[in-house]
Amino acid sequence: MADTRQPPRPDEPIRFAYWVPNVSGGLVISNIEQRTDWSIDYNRTLAQIAEKAGFDYALTQIRFTAGYGAENQHESVAFSHALAAATEKLTVIAALLPGPWNPTLAAKQLATINHLTGGRIAVNVVSGWFRGEFAAIGEPWLDHDERYRRSEEFIRALRGIWTEDTFTFNGDFYRFRDYALKPKPLDPQPEIFQGGSSRAARDMAARVSDWYFTNGNTPENVAKQVDDVQAKAAELGRRVKIGVNAFAVARGTEEEARGVVDAIVANANPEAVKAFGHEVKNAGAASPEGEGNWAKSSFEDLVQYNDGFKTNLIGTPRQIAERILDLKQAGVDLVLLGFLHFQEEVEFFGREVIPLVRELEAARRPVSAAA
Ligand SMILES: Cc1cc2nc3c(=O)[nH]c(=O)nc-3n(C[C@H](O)[C@H](O)[C@H](O)COP(=O)(O)O)c2cc1C
Numbered sequence: 018m019a020d021t022r023q024p025p026r027p028d029e030p031i032r033f034a035y036w037v038p039n040v041s042g043g044l045v046i047s048n049i050e051q052r053t054d055w056s057i058d059y060n061r062t063l064a065q066i067a068e069k070a071g072f073d074y075a076l077t078q079i080r081f082t083a084g085y086g087a088e089n090q091h092e093s094v095a096f097s098h099a100l101a102a103a104t105e106k107l108t109v110i111a112a113l114l115p116g117p118w119n120p121t122l123a124a125k126q127l128a129t130i131n132h133l134t135g136g137r138i139a140v141n142v143v144s145g146w147f148r149g150e151f152a153a154i155g156e157p158w159l160d161h162d163e164r165y166r167r168s169e170e171f172i173r174a175l176r177g178i179w180t181e182d183t184f185t186f187n188g189d190f191y192r193f194r195d196y197a198l199k200p201k202p203l204d205p206q207p208e209i210f211q212g213g214s215s216r217a218a219r220d221m222a223a224r225v226s227d228w229y230f231t232n233g234n235t236p237e238n239v240a241k242q243v244d245d246v247q248a249k250a251a252e253l254g255r256r257v258k259i260g261v262n263a264f265a266v267a268r269g270t271e272e273e274a275r276g277v278v279d280a281i282v283a284n285a286n287p288e289a290v291k292a293f294g295h296e297v298k299n300a301g302a303a304s305p306e307g308e309g310n311w312a313k314s315s316f317e318d319l320v321q322y323n324d325g326f327k328t329n330l331i332g333t334p335r336q337i338a339e340r341i342l343d344l345k346q347a348g349v350d351l352v353l354l355g356f357l358h359f360q361e362e363v364e365f366f367g368r369e370v371i372p373l374v375r376e377l378e379a380a381r382r383p384v385s386a387a388a
Contacts, residue, residue: 070367215309223249243348264325
């Protein structure tokens with residue numbers, strides 16, 4: 018097959034997002050000390066540090082019940098609004114699950130937050146892996162690819178409501194008539210992200226999403242996904258933006274950084290990691306092709322919720338900056354980051370890593386684009 022991959026425009030800087038710790042227990046299933054807190058006060062300050070540090074986006078998590086270390090969970094849409102209200106530039110991505118949310122409610126909720134924040138709200142439509150959670154809130158659990166069929170309807174419905182004067186939708190999962198949402202969101206429309214990397218996730222991204230978010234992986238494996246998604250998107254005259262997860266450990270030496278990851282894994286809670294590994298088999302492994310997020314994750318991979326060690330942003334600031342450029346070369350537009358000690362490490366990342374990334378981007382920019 019011809020390589021239809023369109024590399025990111027060379028003059029576009031790679032974007033940075035961080036995971037909002039709106040659930041307790043941090044981003045690793047480990048008993049190691051994490052100087053991170055799920056409270057709103059900690060998170061407001063973190064968001065302010067992040068926007069000053071050069072982060073463009075903050076991504077909240079949607080979780081309804083405890084499990085695997087996340088004992089407490091703040092709801093994502095309300096929390097996203099609070100963070101946008103506490104900041105000036107940051108765009109906050111609110112995670113939603115089709116099922117508990119329906120698109121008419123979500124469109125209204127997000128349009129209001131869009132106005133309240135001057136357009137700094139986006140949405141991450143996640144299709145779900147936590148079957149036990151769905152049972153707890155009385156929500157029927159659909160098969161893997163049916164979840165994506167529903168998510169695609171959800172996204173098409175959101176866009177229709179946001180852009181058409183009145184909108185009617187006759188889907189298999191959602192039906193509504195002559196819905197005239199006012200006010201519409203400000204231009205540009207809120208961006209629509211999605212999480213997942215199975216066949217169904219990729220095809221949905223190619224058809225309807227602005228952004229495709231995938232779990233941590235090597236540049237080679239990310240490039241394969243990018244080629245696949247972009248080839249299908251190109252057939253529709255579209256280009257999807259790509260975000261990849263990473264757990265960043267930036268330290269003075271590579272040994273020190275590697276030592277931190279070793280300590281995280283050594284202090285992992287084996288029961289919780291194994292239970293999480295069992296539950297996420299409802300994601301990629303449950304797809305008809307058996308591929309997708311967590312389908313091939315090892316015990317160590319699972320200690321970080323979204324395979325963030327695999328991306329290997331573990332080392333000195335320069336090593337990390339170079340690896341980020343490799344990801345950009347693979348077609349990545351955004352790196353989504355988790356940290357052990359969020360406030361201090363987001364600040365450090367902004368001071369020590371992002372400027373190096375910008376230097377490398379300028380140095381590698383083709384002459385025609387730099388002119
Ligand atoms: C960046 C990212 C963020 C996600 N956030 C959430 C979330 O907040 N809540 C949730 O239930 N699932 C979340 N997911 C999981 C997805 O809903 C989906 O179940 C999972 O990625 C499996 O996809 P796959 O089977 O298509 O590979 C996220 C996934 C990614 C990649």
